[in-house]
Amino acid sequence: MKKYQDYLNCQTMQLNTTDNDNSITPAKARWKLLSSIISSSDTNSLVIPTKFSKRNHQGFNLFSKIKLDHSPLDKVNDKKVENVTLEKKTLTNSEIRLDNHTPKERHEWYSYYLDDNDCINIRIKIPNYYDMKNNLYSKYSGFLYTGNICVWPAEEVLAYYSLNNSHIFKNKNVCEIGGGMCALASLFIAARCQPLSVTLTDGNPDCVQNIQYILNANPKLSSTDLCAKQMIWDCDTHYDITYDVVICADCTFDKQIHSHLLHVIRSILKKPPKSNPEECLFLLCAPQRGDSLQEFISLLKSQGDFHVKLLERYDDFVWKAHQQNIAENSEHYVPDTHYPLIMQAYWRV
Numbered sequence: 555m556k557k558y559q560d561y562l563n564c565q566t567m568q569l570n571t572t573d574n575d576n577s578i579t580p581a582k583a584r585w586k587l588l589s590s591i592i593s594s595s596d597t598n599s600l601v602i603p604t605k606f607s608k609r610n611h612q613g614f615n616l617f618s619k620i621k622l623d624h625s626p627l628d629k630v631n632d633k634k635v636e637n638v639t640l641e642k643k644t645l646t647n648s649e650i651r652l653d654n655h656t657p658k659e660r661h662e663w664y665s666y667y668l669d670d671n672d673c674i675n676i677r678i679k680i681p682n683y684y685d686m687k688n689n690l691y692s693k694y695s696g697f698l699y700t701g702n703i704c705v706w707p708a709e710e711v712l713a714y715y716s717l718n719n720s721h722i723f724k725n726k727n728v729c730e731i732g733g734g735m736c737a738l739a740s741l742f743i744a745a746r747c748q749p750l751s752v753t754l755t756d757g758n759p760d761c762v763q764n765i766q767y768i769l770n771a772n773p774k775l776s777s778t779d780l781c782a783k784q785m786i787w788d789c790d791t792h793y794d795i796t797y798d799v800v801i802c803a804d805c806t807f808d809k810q811i812h813s814h815l816l817h818v819i820r821s822i823l824k825k826p827p828k829s830n831p832e833e834c835l836f837l838l839c840a841p842q843r844g845d846s847l848q849e850f851i852s853l854l855k856s857q858g859d860f861h862v863k864l865l866e867r868y869d870d871f872v873w874k875a876h877q878q879n880i881a882e883n884s885e886h887y888v889p890d891t892h893y894p895l896i897m898q899a900y901w902r903v
C-alpha cells in the first residue's frame with residue numbers, strides 16, 4: 555500500500571510536464587507521470603512525457619514483431635478465459651475481475667516471430683484509469699500493476715536467452731513466476747524448448763487472465779502441457795508443487811518482497827539428485843535496479859543452500875546491443891534499469 559500512497563502524495567505536483575521541461579529531475583518527473591495517470595479520468599487523451607518514462611528504452615530488438623489490426627481470438631475462445639485458475643481462497647470477490655467488461659478496457663495484439671513462418675500472438679493490456687484506481691485500493695496494491703504496463707526488457711532477454719539455451723528446459727517441468735501480462739519467456743520455451751510442461755504464473759489476476767487470452771490465441775503453440783495460474787508469493791503460504799526449472803524476469807526491484815520471493819523459490823524448486831546437481835535450476839533475469847538485485851542475491855546466498863552464478867556477458871548479441879547503446883550515449887538507455895543480468899541458482903546437494 556505504501557508505494558501507492560506515495561504516488562497519491564505526489565498528486566499535488568503540477569501536471570504540465572512536457573518533453574521540453576528541463577528544470578525537473580527524471581525521478582520527480584516519473585512521479586508526476588504516475589500521479590497524472592492516476593488522477594486523469596481519460597487516459598486516452600493523456601500526454602505522457604516520453605522523456606521521463608522508464609520504459610522509454612524499447613529493448614534490444616531481439617525479435618521481429620508486428621502490431622495486429624484485430625484480435626486473433628473469436629468470441630468462443632474469449633469465453634474460455636473464464637476458466638482461468640485463481641487461488642480464490644486468498645481473494646475476495648471484489649478483487650477478482652474475470653469479466654470482460656472493465657470500463658474502457660483497451661489492449662493491443664502483436665505477433666512475435668519465431669521464424670519466417672511461425673509466430674506467437676501476444677496481447678498487451680493498456681492500463682487505464684479504472685485499473686489504476688482499482689488496483690490502488692486493492693489488498694494487493696503492493697505489486698499489482700507493474701506487470702500490466704508492458705513487457706519489460708528483462709522478459710524479452712529471458713525469452714531470447716532461453717531459446718539459445720534450450721537444453722536447460724528439455725523434458726523439464728518449468729514454472730515462470732511473476733510473468734507479468736504475457737509470460738513471454740514461458741511462451742517461447744513452450745514453443746521451442748521441448749519442456750514436459752510449462753506453468754505460467756503471476757500474482758496479479760489481470761495478468762493471469764491476459765496470459766490465458768494469449769494461450770487461447772495460440773492453440774498450436776506447443777503440444778506440451780500449458781497452464782496459466784495465479785501464484786502469489788507469500789511467506790505464510792504452503793506451496794505443495796515442485797518444478798525442475800523456475801524462471802523469473804525483473805521481479806527483484808522491490809526489496810520488501812524479497813523474503814516472499816525466496817520462500818516461493820525454496821518451496822517450488824525441486825531438489826536434484828546428488829548425481830546431477832545442475833538438473834534443477836532457478837533462472838533469474840533482472841537489471842541491477844540500484845542495489846536491489848544484489849540484495850536479493852545476498853539473501854539467496856545467506857541461506858547457504860544455493861550455489862549462485864551471476865552472468866553479465868551471457869549472450870554476444872545482447873552484449874553488443876548493450877555496448878552500442880552505451881556508446882550512443884542515449885538518454886533513454888540506463889544500464890542500471892535496462893541491462894538485465896542472468897542469475898543461475900542451483901541447490902547444493
Ligand SMILES: C[S@@+](CC[C@H](N)C(=O)[O-])C[C@H]1O[C@@H](n2cnc3c(N)ncnc32)[C@H](O)[C@@H]1O
Binds near residue numbers: 706733761785786
Ligand atoms: C516488473 S513486473 C515483471 C513482469 C514480467 N516478468 C516482465 O518482465 O515483463 C513484476 C511482476 O511481479 C508480480 N509480483 C510482484 N509481487 C508479487 C507477489 N507478491 N506475488 C506474485 N506476483 C508478484 C507483479 O504482478 C508483476 O507482474
